[in-house]
Amino acid sequence: MHKEFLMGNAAIARGAMAAGLNRVAGYTGTPSTEVLETAARCRQDALYVEWSVNEKAALELGAGAAYCAARTMVTMKQVGLNVASDPLMSLAYIGVKGGMVILVADDPGPISSQTEQDTRHFASFSKLPCFDPSSVQEAYDMIQDAFAYSEQYRTPVLFRPTTRVCHGYASIEVKDPEECEVHAPEGFVRDPSKWVIFPRLSYQAHLSIEKRNTELSGVFSEYAHNLVIPETAPDCRRGIATHGISYTYTMEALSGRQAPRVMKVSTPFPFPEQAALRFLEGLDEVLCIEELDPVIERELTYLCGKHHLPTRILGKLTGHVRAAGENSCASAAADIAAFMGWEAPAGTETAPPPPLPVRPPVLCAGCPHRASFFAVKEAMKGKKSVFCGDIGCYTLGNAMPLDMVDTCLCMGAGVNITQGIGRIEPDTHCFAFVGDSTFFASAITGAVNAVYNQADMTLVVFDNSTTAMTGHQPHPGTGRTMMGEVVEKVSIEAVLRGVGVTAVETADPLQLQEAVECVRRVDAQPGVKAIIFKSPCAVLIKSGKPVSIDPAKCTQCKRCIRSLGCPGLVLRDGRVAIEQSLCTGCGLCAQVCPFTAIGGDDHAE
Amino acid sequence: MQNNLLICGVGGQGIVLTSKLIAGTAMHRDIPVMSAETIGMAQKGGSVFSFLRLGEGMYCPMFPEGSADLIIGFEPAEAVRMLPYLKKGGKVVVNTHPIMPVTATLKGSDYTGREMLSYLTEHVPDAVLLDGDAACREIGSPKVLNMIMLGAAVRCGVLPFSVEEIEETMRRTVKEQFHALNSRALHYEKRG
Ligand code: SF4
Numbered sequence A: 001m002h003k004e005f006l007m008g009n010a011a012i013a014r015g016a017m018a019a020g021l022n023r024v025a026g027y028t029g030t031p032s033t034e035v036l037e038t039a040a041r042c043r044q045d046a047l048y049v050e051w052s053v054n055e056k057a058a059l060e061l062g063a064g065a066a067y068c069a070a071r072t073m074v075t076m077k078q079v080g081l082n083v084a085s086d087p088l089m090s091l092a093y094i095g096v097k098g099g100m101v102i103l104v105a106d107d108p109g110p111i112s113s114q115t116e117q118d119t120r121h122f123a124s125f126s127k128l129p130c131f132d133p134s135s136v137q138e139a140y141d142m143i144q145d146a147f148a149y150s151e152q153y154r155t156p157v158l159f160r161p162t163t164r165v166c167h168g169y170a171s172i173e174v175k176d177p178e179e180c181e182v183h184a185p186e187g188f189v190r191d192p193s194k195w196v197i198f199p200r201l202s203y204q205a206h207l208s209i210e211k212r213n214t215e216l217s218g219v220f221s222e223y224a225h226n227l228v229i230p231e232t233a234p235d236c237r238r239g240i241a242t243h244g245i246s247y248t249y250t251m252e253a254l255s256g257r258q259a260p261r262v263m264k265v266s267t268p269f270p271f272p273e274q275a276a277l278r279f280l281e282g283l284d285e286v287l288c289i290e291e292l293d294p295v296i297e298r299e300l301t302y303l304c305g306k307h308h309l310p311t312r313i314l315g316k317l318t319g320h321v322r323a324a325g326e327n328s329c330a331s332a333a334a335d336i337a338a339f340m341g342w343e344a345p346a347g348t349e350t351a352p353p354p355p356l357p358v359r360p361p362v363l364c365a366g367c368p369h370r371a372s373f374f375a376v377k378e379a380m381k382g383k384k385s386v387f388c389g390d391i392g393c394y395t396l397g398n399a400m401p402l403d404m405v406d407t408c409l410c411m412g413a414g415v416n417i418t419q420g421i422g423r424i425e426p427d428t429h430c431f432a433f434v435g436d437s438t439f440f441a442s443a444i445t446g447a448v449n450a451v452y453n454q455a456d457m458t459l460v461v462f463d464n465s466t467t468a469m470t471g472h473q474p475h476p477g478t479g480r481t482m483m484g485e486v487v488e489k490v491s492i493e494a495v496l497r498g499v500g501v502t503a504v505e506t507a508d509p510l511q512l513q514e515a516v517e518c519v520r521r522v523d524a525q526p527g528v529k530a531i532i533f534k535s536p537c538a539v540l541i542k543s544g545k546p547v548s549i550d551p552a553k554c555t556q557c558k559r560c561i562r563s564l565g566c567p568g569l570v571l572r573d574g575r576v577a578i579e580q581s582l583c584t585g586c587g588l589c590a591q592v593c594p595f596t597a598i599g600g601d602d603h604a605e
Numbered sequence B: 001m002q003n004n005l006l007i008c009g010v011g012g013q014g015i016v017l018t019s020k021l022i023a024g025t026a027m028h029r030d031i032p033v034m035s036a037e038t039i040g041m042a043q044k045g046g047s048v049f050s051f052l053r054l055g056e057g058m059y060c061p062m063f064p065e066g067s068a069d070l071i072i073g074f075e076p077a078e079a080v081r082m083l084p085y086l087k088k089g090g091k092v093v094v095n096t097h098p099i100m101p102v103t104a105t106l107k108g109s110d111y112t113g114r115e116m117l118s119y120l121t122e123h124v125p126d127a128v129l130l131d132g133d134a135a136c137r138e139i140g141s142p143k144v145l146n147m148i149m150l151g152a153a154v155r156c157g158v159l160p161f162s163v164e165e166i167e168e169t170m171r172r173t174v175k176e177q178f179h180a181l182n183s184r185a186l187h188y189e190k191r192g
């Protein structure tokens, strides 16, 4: 063992590798992304790593590898599991041969997700064991246990950290290389009675899954990470049940005090019933401090009913803990103080500060998406139109002054939503905006649907040759893989033509006039048509020279600022100026200025 | 002995590396360390922070308001935003150069940071104010703000190590071509 300072996600990857990981596949999504990236970076020859096109593909690939007795991990964020839920539900019945861990990162808050869904429900819904680590060290240790249980019980297992564990860093104990396991998969052994799902087989499997889960509930009751910490307060008949990062907030709040009994639930499913009964023994009241849904609270309430216990279970369902949002040290301390009858933690009583500037996230200076949105906006000025957005950096096109995103639902939804709107409002110019990575992940079927059902719409693909929002992962259009290979790029234009979109144009959004004309031309055609705005993500290319403003020509009309909202355009003492440290010299503002006051180097003279 | 630190500013100012260098130095001295920072959407011009804790007996990297021994503010308004986390008698080091948010530009408002600094000095009279922009120009690179701030923070005496120890960590982790520049920034002290 030795010490390393690791991010939670890196610890998960390293722990999985210490457990003899052979294969990892995933789809990028905050807060899960760095798990796969770490595996790719630290990989030895025996490990295969890929970004799959989406979570469903990743999970199916993982299943195939696990049938061959390989130890496999599949990574995604919580909403990704919705996409992968079809294979997940069936695979739970089929089972695996090699250890298979499905890493699903939840995002209380939510900080960078569409929903506050709780993967612990997916565990009970799919009947799969689930692990919920509370710290970086525990994530490293428990992922190894997860592989062991998975292989022993021949079932995939879920591993569900939350953002603060994924993105927290800590100095932790990790295994030396010679302590790590090496696992050689035996390969696929043909057995249709095992690997082909059939109703009769499913009936049998269902019976044995229920039996196994009852057994696991007992096993997990003795699992070292399901802790019951005895009370230090004399005669205290109160207890706190918690999990994940909230457990650490709880312990911080209790440190140095005479504390009630505490239970940490690290395996929310199958619920460790015997351990919970030991915890409940003799308690009058229990406060459940949970994030997302009241899973532990419901289990304890159920157990009290089942065993006729007089204990009152409090938490989100009873209004003692806030129903939504992230917990914090402060919220846990306040909830515990109220529960224990302690004096509320003192707030800071300083004078309120002057109004603080708000800093919502914005598209980067020089981002080509800004140009694409602006081109469509210009072309559609005065026309009744609707703009369906999607998931990616370009969701930020909703902000003022662009204001070009009317809907955003989930990955790949925009192309279909726009068809739905078009059916009800046939006089509307319908646009769907989708990024290149999202296009490959889940918009192709929508395009086929539009062609087949004779929709009238324009699909605009923002192709910046990367998955920008989650930190620039490669995808099928980039021609690079996580194994470092350079491969044939999948052409978006060829895909669209292949599925029957005949009107497809590719344009450079930073050539504003041509881009606007392209939009007008394409929009005027009937049926399904597409524009591919191709220009690389500004973060990935070397910035050009910042533009400059000719003070003699600039009338301070502020048109550039009001049309584009580029962070490179600022006001200095009330006058428009270029923020040299941010401007990439993309030249968009120069094309917007009605007085040609903005230009390159030689221009100001 | 525990040390709670909060580093805050705006995406792109080099806060993550600052936090890594402190953590790396602590690791080298066998001091347990934990940290937590903003990742994701917040990076695109948003407020960014990093909580950092050194010492024994910690459960989580975050700490409640009123517990920071030191706040390193890379931007005046961001330092004020995080000020409730400062404990009584805690230290503040702040860069006086403001960063204008896009929303302020759009509204035509003229945020200068001055009102933030006067609020700050009113509440923390011994706050160390440092014009990071001028310092960067003097040193000759806009990229060394984080090293300037880090050097000044270490000189406050809250952290259990010296500028030289941080410098060693920097040499172990940063590409060699930047060593000389970073060293100058770490040792930068305003004259006069
Ligand atoms: S990361 Fe790239 S795609 Fe995302 S906003 Fe910045 S420039 Fe645009």
Ligand code: SF4
Binding pocket: A365, A366, A367, A546, A547, A564, A566, A567, A568, A569, A578, A582, A583, A584, A585, A586, A587, A588, A589, A590
């Ligand atoms: S050229 Fe204009 S639009 Fe482009 S990054 Fe610079 S300021 Fe922004």
